[in-house]
Amino acid sequence: MHAANANSAAVPRSRQLRLDLLHTFEAAVRHLSFTRAGDELALSQSAVSRQIQQLEDSVGAALFERRHRALALTDAGRILHRAVEDSLERLRDAAARVRSTAARQQLTVTCTPGFASFWLIPRLVRFTAAHPEVDVRISATLELVDLARGGVELAVRFVPSAQGRGPLLFEEEVQPMCAPGLLRDARRPLKTPADLERHTLLTVEMHDAPLTAEWEPWLELMGLSAVHMAHTLRFTRYGEAVAAAIAGQGVVIGRLPLLADFVREKKLVAPFRSPAASRRGYFVTLAPHAAQHPSAQGFADWLVAEAREAGVAAPRRS
Numbered sequence: 001m002h003a004a005n006a007n008s009a010a011v012p013r014s015r016q017l018r019l020d021l022l023h024t025f026e027a028a029v030r031h032l033s034f035t036r037a038g039d040e041l042a043l044s045q046s047a048v049s050r051q052i053q054q055l056e057d058s059v060g061a062a063l064f065e066r067r068h069r070a071l072a073l074t075d076a077g078r079i080l081h082r083a084v085e086d087s088l089e090r091l092r093d094a095a096a097r098v099r100s101t102a103a104r105q106q107l108t109v110t111c112t113p114g115f116a117s118f119w120l121i122p123r124l125v126r127f128t129a130a131h132p133e134v135d136v137r138i139s140a141t142l143e144l145v146d147l148a149r150g151g152v153e154l155a156v157r158f159v160p161s162a163q164g165r166g167p168l169l170f171e172e173e174v175q176p177m178c179a180p181g182l183l184r185d186a187r188r189p190l191k192t193p194a195d196l197e198r199h200t201l202l203t204v205e206m207h208d209a210p211l212t213a214e215w216e217p218w219l220e221l222m223g224l225s226a227v228h229m230a231h232t233l234r235f236t237r238y239g240e241a242v243a244a245a246i247a248g249q250g251v252v253i254g255r256l257p258l259l260a261d262f263v264r265e266k267k268l269v270a271p272f273r274s275p276a277a278s279r280r281g282y283f284v285t286l287a288p289h290a291a292q293h294p295s296a297q298g299f300a301d302w303l304v305a306e307a308r309e310a311g312v313a314a315p316r317r318s
Contacts, residue, residue: 021055022084024048025063029081032071105295108137111156114238115282116140118258120156127302134295147287153296155285156303164283167300169307170257172282173275174218177254177268178245190251190271193222200250201229202241214253221276242268257310 027037027048034048041048056063063077073081111120116138128136139145145152157164161171176196183190188198203211211234212219212227219227233250235241242259245252246267254268256275262268284303290296 024051108152110139110145113140153290157283161281166285169282172278173256175275178251179248200231202250202252217276217278
């Protein structure tokens with residue numbers, strides 16, 4: 001830093017390049033006329049001529065050939081012009097990026113990893129296409145983020161239906177699901193819940209909860225007290241358990257409508273066709289500061305519209 005300052009100070013002021021002179025030079029090159037350059041810059045022809053002379057003095061070379069009623073660049077002029085054009089182009093690009101960044105709105109959304117992976121992300125392209133001015137950041141976590149502390153404008157909470165606040169997107173139903181190939185395995189039929197004992201349980205470990213906690217609503221519907229299976233594969237995230245089910249490695253408790261696309265695409269099937277309400281739902285919650293964030297309300301409205309379009313929307317709640 002000190003060396004750069006020393007080098008700059010060593011150059012006589014008369015030899016240092018002035019930005020206003022370079023600006024005049026660029027205009028003169030485009031018009032190849034001091035008069036027309038002056039018209040553009042609101043300067044007289046003689047003022048433009050003097051500034052070009054000052055620039056030539058500072059670089060120590062003639063930049064233009066003064067011909068009768070015409071100008072032409074010298075070799076030195078062409079070298080300097082290429083450098084000036086390159087610098088101006090970089091400045092224009094930087095200014096455009098600054099303007100674009102200033103105009104864009106940042107929106108952070110928090111939700112569960114399952115909701116993000118299976119429901120939100122496949123649809124998100126429609127929001128970004130309709131709102132190119134909004135940069136969306138998805139924070140997929142099982143932690144309950146404090147919206148009052150800022151940093152997050154909107155949450156999709158997965159909570160017991162009786163505790164939900166804000167618009168309800170949809171309530172959840174659960175039922176066992178597996179790959180179609182597993183259902184066709186004649187050696188291990190899956191015709192009744194009792195047949196589960198021949199298969200592998202795909203489950204997610206949850207803090208202080210039994211391995212089959214997610215199965216409880218379905219077990220209650222079927223009048224069963226427990227599920228007994230030959231083997232168990234445990235995962236830390238629901239998405240991993242679903243991937244294992246699609247790969248034919250066992251039976252997972254399927255959450256609807258999160259897995260509706262996989263069912264529609266026949267990647268997963270429900271052997272017993274007996275969905276049970278989990279008494280939990282997905283609720284849209286805006287942060288207190290989101291009132292000054294129009295894109296947050298727009299995103300909330302878009303979520304409700306998407307749920308309605310998918311045919312799973314619940315009646316709007318306040």
